[in-house]
Amino acid sequence: xxxxxxxxxxxxxxxxxxxxxxxxxxxxxxxxxxxxxxxxxxxxxxxxxxxxxxxxxxxxxxxxxxxxxxxxxxxxxxxxxxxxxxxxxxxxxxxxxxxxxxxxxxxxxxxxxxxxxxxxxxxxxxxxxxxxxxxxxxxxxxxxxxxxxxxxxxxxxxxxxxxxxxxxxxxxxxxxxxxxxxxxxxxxxxxxxxxxxxxxxxxxxxxxxxxxxxxxxxxxxxxxxxxxxxxxxxxxxxxxxxxxxxxxxxxxxxxxxxxxxxxxxxxxxxxxxxxxxxxxxxxxxxxx
Amino acid sequence: xxxxxxxxxxxxxxxxxxxxxxxxxxxxxxxxxxxxxxxxxxxxxxxxxxxxxxxxxxxxxxxxxxxxxxxxxxxxxxxxxxxxxxxxxxxxxxxxxxxxxxxxxxxxxxxxxxxxxxxxxxxxxxxxxxxxxxxxxxxxxxxxxxxxxxxxxxxxxxxxxxxxxxxxxxxxxxxxxxxxxxxxxxxxxxxxxxxxxxxxxxxxxxxxxxxxxxxxxxxxxxxxxxxxxxxxxxxxxxxxxxxxxxxxxxxxxxxxxxxxxxxxxxxxxxxxxxxxxxxxx
Numbered sequence: 081x082x083x084x085x086x087x088x089x090x091x092x093x094x095x096x097x098x099x100x101x102x103x104x105x106x107x108x109x110x111x112x113x114x115x116x117x118x119x120x121x122x123x124x125x126x127x128x129x130x131x132x133x134x135x136x137x138x139x140x141x142x143x144x145x146x147x148x149x150x151x152x153x154x155x156x157x158x159x160x161x162x163x164x165x166x167x168x169x170x171x172x173x174x175x176x177x178x179x180x181x182x183x184x185x186x187x188x189x190x191x192x193x194x195x196x197x198x199x200x201x202x203x204x205x206x207x208x209x210x211x212x213x214x215x216x217x218x219x220x221x222x223x224x225x226x227x228x229x230x231x232x233x234x235x236x237x238x239x240x241x242x243x244x245x246x247x248x249x250x251x252x253x254x255x256x257x258x259x260x261x262x263x264x265x266x267x268x269x270x271x272x273x274x275x276x277x278x279x280x281x282x283x284x285x286x287x288x289x290x291x292x293x294x295x296x297x298x299x300x301x302x303x304x305x306x307x308x309x310x311x312x313x314x315x316x317x318x319x320x321x322x323x324x325x326x327x328x329x330x331x332x333x334x335x336x337x338x339x340x341x342x343x344x345x346x347x348x349x350x351x352x353x354x355x356x357x358x359x360x361x362x363x364x365x366x367x368x
Numbered sequence: 369x370x371x372x373x374x375x376x377x378x379x380x381x382x383x384x385x386x387x388x389x390x391x392x393x394x395x396x397x398x399x400x401x402x403x404x405x406x407x408x409x410x411x412x413x414x415x416x417x418x419x420x421x422x423x424x425x426x427x428x429x430x431x432x433x434x435x436x437x438x439x440x441x442x443x444x445x446x447x448x449x450x451x452x453x454x455x456x457x458x459x460x461x462x463x464x465x466x467x468x469x470x471x472x473x474x475x476x477x478x479x480x481x482x483x484x485x486x487x488x489x490x491x492x493x494x495x496x497x498x499x500x501x502x503x504x505x506x507x508x509x510x511x512x513x514x515x516x517x518x519x520x521x522x523x524x525x526x527x528x529x530x531x532x533x534x535x536x537x538x539x540x541x542x543x544x545x546x547x548x549x550x551x552x553x554x555x556x557x558x559x560x561x562x563x564x565x566x567x568x569x570x571x572x573x574x575x576x577x578x579x580x581x582x583x584x585x586x587x588x589x590x591x592x593x594x595x596x597x598x599x600x601x602x603x604x605x606x607x608x609x610x611x612x613x614x615x616x617x618x619x620x621x622x623x624x625x626x627x628x629x630x631x632x633x634x635x636x637x638x639x640x641x642x643x644x645x646x647x648x649x
Contacts, residue, residue, distance in 0.1 A: 094459065101470060101519070104512050108485075179383050199624060205617060206400060288479070295480070295481025326483055351481060352479070
């Protein structure tokens, strides 16, 4: 269908605005690159992983710039959160579809949607004043990897539940009816049919939740203790990459500032990879 | 056979426990914030200025700064998101590769951690554009951040308008733009408002992107170029840097939570009503 001249003008206007959206992405990547180039040039990539510790100074010759403690921190917190939130979230979605009465399932979904709307700073605040003292009584000092994992689990749980709920809803009805006709029990149906049929959707949910956990900042700053060290136990304080940026950008100058932008670039790279993988999973799910 | 039913019952019980556990944690957080926050809240708390770094006094300037940041954010992001969503939903058949590029970049934009937006905003708006720590740079950074969620939900709102309208419009040879403004946008209004609410919710909840763009200053902002502290940053600062600020932090958290719950409930109500009506059409 051809467009009238008036339509064409509007169409170009829309294209221009949409193009601006795409441009913002390029801008963000460009800026992170430009700002982190001085650090990459004068500090060098290998020093970010081989230096003795993280004691950054504006002048690269006097400071040490080892990011690996923060990388390990991010990895440990994210992994811990996903180990809990993944199975719990999928079970909660299964609860909505196969175990709960309709009214309760409805209320449960509304509640999860509200839980998704609680800001990270409120989670962090609650973790700091309520959760950390409880953990301190069990194993001092309190703010620790363990507290971080619990808070992150609660924060990414709604993402997992809502997305797996949508994935389970998309399973063709005839699969489940067929299972019922074969006399499979509820749990066997779930185990051998529902989970397999929605495999792509579920892994997509976990992928996106992982992305959120990696990128989470404020809650983690407030409950993790923020000591740049590789943790020996669940109750050691840690510092994540995002927390590191949030804590130090305020006063960082010179190469220190530049190396913070480099860690931002690192984060962006990890997240972009995960988004692209989940896009691919989604398109495979559609093709099936 | 009894073994089997027993294991079925165990699994059923376990799944109920998971659901109850999640509900319990949710109620715990809410109860904790509400019970500590309610005694502090009064009209003077909402309107008076911050004293002793937040230990006493109210949150008047903080609320004003938050609203100003939100205003800047929405003024920039709504036109962009609306135009992009119109392109994606109404004109998408004509240029497939271009629209796929746009939607993939929105997808990536949605995944970027908020602290990275903070880095970008700090480098670009505050330093390169010379806006400094100001409400304007905070609002612009937030605008970049809410763009994906706003665009996606407006697009869903537009797509859920029945194609009959578009076909009837085409049969009557109404220009598409007129059709869009006169018929499709009004029909999609509840969906659009729901999307807008989600965007506002996301912006209100944000902290990390604002710390290094809109700044910490807790005075009443005189203009958009002044630094202003948002509600979420106020909570963060009171909890982390001000000893004895916890009671006011609880009260501020309660205010923020109530605002967000109201916004989310309105969004839920609108989108469910809207989808329900669509089924009936």
